[in-house]
Amino acid sequence: MISNEPPITPELIAQHGLKPDEYERILKLIGRVPSFTELGIFSAMWNEHCSYKSSKIHLRTLPTKAPWVIQGPGENAGVIDIGDGLAVVFKMESHNHPSYIEPYQGAATGVGGILRDVFTMGARPIACLNALSFGNPKHPRTRRLVAGVVAGIGGYGNSFGVPTVGGEVRFDRRYDGNCLVNAMAVGIAEADRIFYSAASGVGMPIVYLGSKTGRDGIHGATMASAEFGADAEEKRPTVQVGDPFSEKLLLEACLEIMAKGCVIAIQDMGAAGLTCSAVEMGAKGDLGITLDLDRVPCRETGMSAYEMMLSESQERMLMVLKPEKGKEAEAIFRKWGLDFAVVGETTPTKRFLVRHGGAVMADLPIKELGDEAPVYDRPFVEQSKPQAIAAASIVPPMSVADALEKLVGSPDLCSKRWVFQQYDHVILGNTVQRPGGDAAVVRVNEGPKALALTSDVTPRYCEADPFEGGKQAVAEAYRNLTAVGATPLALTDNLNFGNPERPEIMGQLVGCIRGIAAACRAFDFPVVSGNVSLYNETNGRAILPTPTIGGVGLIEDFTKSMTLAFKAEGEAILLVGETQGWLGQSLYLRDICGREEGAPPPVDLAAERRHGNFVRALIHGGLVTAAHDLSDGGLLVALAEMAMASSFGAVLQAPSEVPPHAFWFGEDQARYAVTVRPDLVAEVLRAAGVACVPVHRLGATGGEVIAVDGERPLRRGDLLARFEAWLPAYMSGAV
Amino acid sequence: MKARVTVTLKSGILDPQGKAIEGALKSLGFAGIASVRQGKVFDIEIEGADRVGAEAALRNAAEKLLANTVIENYRIEVAG
Amino acid sequence: MKARVTVTLKSGILDPQGKAIEGALKSLGFAGIASVRQGKVFDIEIEGADRVGAEAALRNAAEKLLANTVIENYRIEVAG
């Protein structure tokens, strides 16, 4: 093999994130010392980000099937059938490390990447969500990260032209050194026109489409799987820049050539661009791939094979086109002003062959690089379950009214308007429910169908008890979809954890996946796509385990979707579900009592499903006028949110069995708050009895205040002011 | 004192703006344009006459705020 | 040939970005900043060696595209 590449030294191998045993494996596999380019290719394909080597055996345990699932995990995105010949294509993916290093571009290219995953499959994106976890607000870096990440997500999505309709923002010191940016994209395709990445046919032309290749993000893939140290700064120059304008052109051009029937297989270039996409196409199609790098459109001069194979320049695609349609496809791409080049072909050899300047720079077995890459069964320890905390043992440091005021103005519970106002959430004219409710609701085409979309996880529960935390994340997504009247169909997950080489972290990952799997099974709510982000730790300090769940549900008639705002004076407020007053790991315990302890609320999956079906039936039967799921902050925070979203207050009494602070702020699961017209209350209670669902009457809507029995009444307007105040004040540097 | 801070993209960093402008110039019939890269200038009025202090302050400002040193370089000129 | 076109806001035209940066610099504790105005630079590679022709072409490009002459001034430098 002729080449002027550097010699392979142990240092070089280590720099490529390959462990000695992995290098041994490479030597055995190819029977010789790899070339520099080959080493780069192995490091890209065998790192955690692309190979899922630490998580794969556990991911396999997730339920991924249902009659409505068209494509589960394994492709660029998951696909489900929603009838009328339509399919929903969706996935969530993380861009954590790049966003920490360059918040704007890191977040922007994260959005760009997940949008490509969706339109690569032939879907037109109709919505995006984003789940963000930042460090302590007081940490010197946090404000800049929030500003940059939010601007980057908006900057890309707004220009591309997709509404960003939902997401989450949380703050915790455990994210000080590693913020999390999880982006989800959802698209609509014709169910019989889905496009996949497996190449087929020998001697087929491989076509490169989109923007030119530069030295962007070289080692981005390896960086994304590397634990941060003090040298994080040096990793900076690898950050790639997003071009939403080119991505919009790429979308239109791809959908156009797909409609014209030009495409056999297609794969976007994401992490480790050309390498990952070419290997995936070949390996999945049981074919070899030969690439001629001299034909790759380059932005910079003198790029080496190594650089071209590892470049993460954005807005690029690889396709196998029907030979006879080549000219037609090329004309379409030229019309959109995008690059188009035949850069290789499929072969019968199952080898990945890379040529550059007349020399063979890489010649590797494609299956072992791709779908047969190494997988690990890493050792893990299951932590012991924490003690449950008895509500009675918590002495309230302040009155219920004072606590409510404090909670609605706290970083985690306050309004996120400052964030979602920077996202265009109305473009395309189909946003039925905008950010701020339980789940976003987006009409499909002109309706009547609509999708409900949500993203959820409670990391502090996951850390205290990974299994219950995993269950709870899925349960909360299920509730949020239910509360707007949707039937939950499927989910995508984005598993963010620390270093899997530490058994306790591996234990968190395994526990959460088991919890997620149990809940998915109990709800017929399969996982159809997802992403794993590991090594989220700095100097040995890991983030909170954060398995973000992106849920998708279906609403048959968008005009009947339910909202959380009180609708009228004098309506009955009912609580659906059982309340013991569970304060362990609650926000009340953390933010009011300053204690982060105890077992998180257990999730009774059967009750979740029963109560969910009951609430959905009430909504479909037109028996409720408002519905809201109960989660962080508990019952009183939820009722305050319903009041603040409306122009009515509420008058409320607590039952005597449970201590008031525990009743109002406990975070017991499987609960909803609904409002019902007085004349329908009896009917609702009867239905509850039949369905064996506990329902308690709490009081009635109306007035200007939220008046809790025996507490100082709180003016709705004042609460709203506190609710809206914190984030803008924080971002302006005032707090 | 008048000062100017000029911020330009590091070489190799993608410049979508420059690319689009390049295309527009070509389609407007400007021949012979090989490439366009876009940058920013900040014209800053500074009180007092302490050149050295001003330069130090501006370097600091460029590092902290005016330039994104991850992807940009900057140059400082203080006019007498 | 290398050329640079610098585009700045006409005086009197208000500059929200400049104002904001001014504020940010002050809040970062930079004393003595009287004012900040933001502009753009375009670094352009031109084929050939015809200085005069290049200058003319660039003036034309600035008038037609690079500057909005309603609110902006421009300056052209062609490096030898």
Added chain:
Amino acid sequence: MAMKSAVLVFPGLNRERDMARALRLISGREPAMVWHADSGLPAGTDLVVIPGGFSYGDYLRCGAIAARAPIMEAVRAFARKGGLVLGVCNGFQILCEAGLLPGVLMRNARLRFICRDVFLRVERSDTPFTRGYNAGQVIRVPVAHGEGNYIADGETIARLEGEGRVVFRYSSPDGMIDPNWNHNGAMNAIAGILNEGGNVLGLMPHPEDHVEASMGCTDGRGLFAGLVDYFRQAA
């Protein structure tokens, strides 16, 4: 004869679908989608619409590159002959850059992109674009822009005001002009203006996204319904 509209499509625009749907729903006729590289407008076009988005990524200046596309020559000629031209958001920016409307749209005062519903006071009902509203009526429509801060020199502003060419202003829900309801800091709370001939309108907000009752608000309908009615009368 239903109104015949042409929607211009520049690379990077992204609200052309919203606009086409509104025109179809209200005029009962599919608009012609006209590609930027075309040199002419379809014969018999009544209304030319430049929709919102990020033409050419909004690189250089919003609308600057699109304003110089071949098709804009045809639009100029069409406007010169008195044809009606509507520019929304990026379309407004393009019309300013093309010199068909005065002034410029600068970064929002707070420098952030803002997406929310705003209230507009309709200043006149005696134009083809606003005849579907009453003068002084307040409508609720969404905005979604980072650079909607309208500015022009004193003389231009004086002329716009003097000639009654400011047709939409950001206002409070009860029609008061108030800085707290001027989200982008535009001079005189200007949201939409006419050219001298009164046949070219540019506005930042998106009436096309508020036209369906089933979606909760129809305050944007009046603009399109008024135009349809205008051409029905003319015919």
